[in-house]
Amino acid sequence: MRNLTAAVLADVHGNYRALGACLDYARVRGADQYLFLGDYVTDHPYPRRVMELLYAVADRHSCRFIRGNREDYMIDYRKNGGRDGSGAAWRDCSAQGALLHCYENLTDRDVDWFESLPISGVWRPEGAPPVAYCHGSPERTKDEMRGDHRSLEMLGEVPAELLVKGHNHRRWMLAHRGKRLVCAGSVGNPIDRRAQPGLVVETELAKAAQMAFLHLEEGRWRVEYARVPYDWQGAVEDLKTSGLYRRAPVWAALLRYNILTGCDPCNVVPTRAAALYAQETGQAAPWSAVPEPYWERAAAEFHVSTIF
Numbered sequence: 001m002r003n004l005t006a007a008v009l010a011d012v013h014g015n016y017r018a019l020g021a022c023l024d025y026a027r028v029r030g031a032d033q034y035l036f037l038g039d040y041v042t043d044h045p046y047p048r049r050v051m052e053l054l055y056a057v058a059d060r061h062s063c064r065f066i067r068g069n070r071e072d073y074m075i076d077y078r079k080n081g082g083r084d085g086s087g088a089a090w091r092d093c094s095a096q097g098a099l100l101h102c103y104e105n106l107t108d109r110d111v112d113w114f115e116s117l118p119i120s121g122v123w124r125p126e127g128a129p130p131v132a133y134c135h136g137s138p139e140r141t142k143d144e145m146r147g148d149h150r151s152l153e154m155l156g157e158v159p160a161e162l163l164v165k166g167h168n169h170r171r172w173m174l175a176h177r178g179k180r181l182v183c184a185g186s187v188g189n190p191i192d193r194r195a196q197p198g199l200v201v202e203t204e205l206a207k208a209a210q211m212a213f214l215h216l217e218e219g220r221w222r223v224e225y226a227r228v229p230y231d232w233q234g235a236v237e238d239l240k241t242s243g244l245y246r247r248a249p250v251w252a253a254l255l256r257y258n259i260l261t262g263c264d265p266c267n268v269v270p271t272r273a274a275a276l277y278a279q280e281t282g283q284a285a286p287w288s289a290v291p292e293p294y295w296e297r298a299a300a301e302f303h304v305s306t307i308f
């Protein structure tokens with residue numbers, strides 16, 4: 001059986017510097033096939049630079065693309081004539097500024113392309129076992145598949161021994177009844193640890209992009225996780241020079257914190273901001289309705305600097 005290597009890239013989230021480094025590395029490693037698992041855009045600025053890299057790699061290599069929930073956000077927002085599910089337009093604030101920035105910078109062709117993508121697929125290389133792939137789950141872009149009963153059922157229904165997925169931004173695998181579920185980590189927003197109040201651990205280990213390789217060995221796919229060095233200082237600078245830190249002040253700070261620490265504050269900090277708001281006003285509110293000072297206070301509790 002011939003040697004075969006597939007590069008797996010998930011959750012770029014607009015970090016074109018991380019994507020560029022991963023694509024260079026995949027080429028050096030001689031990848032025969034590229035599997036792109038969605039969430040190409042939103043969060044980091046310059047989404048068009050990501051799109052140009054994706055279109056270029058699709059021209060040169062054998063690639064499979066699916067869409068993630070972030071592409072769904074862009075598709076739905078356009079479908080609704082520039083309104084979200086609540087009927088309101090996105091505005092510049094920590095909850096929505098990065099989404100709006102992304103939407104304004106994409107072209108119609110980009111969103112058309114997102115619409116053309118499936119949410120899952122099965123790659124059937126000649127002479128090798130099939131590989132199933134999805135963003136959230138084979139059924140929904142926002143599923144986590146964390147090993148609960150339904151996710152194991154879905155794994156069982158997949159017509160392949162191996163299912164690779166994105167969306168979690170973490171790297172882990174589980175094996176169940178002869179099948180493997182492999183979470184591919186994240187190219188642009190990798191998460192190694194949970195953010196905790198008052199704990200900041202900046203590590204050199206965190207400052208890298210993540211991708212995975214599948215190697216065909218004796219008729220079975222071996223999974224290799226890779227950390228890829230990239231210009232993370234440039235990615236931090238981009239948050240400022242693009243102006244994103246003004247459009248989505250605390251969100252941009254959370255992205256910087258993620259780059260430096262490998263922790264994910266992008267859920268816990270907004271959730272804390274909403275809790276502070278509810279405590280003081282007696283009103284529950286979605287993230288988008290929580291005023292910026294509450295975001296600032298929540299960020300401070302987690303020692304996330306918001307100074308750019």
Ligand SMILES: [Fe+2]
Nearest residue numbers: 011039167169
């Ligand atoms: Fe994602």
Ligand SMILES: [Fe+2]
Nearest residue numbers: 039068069167
């Ligand atoms: Fe996602």
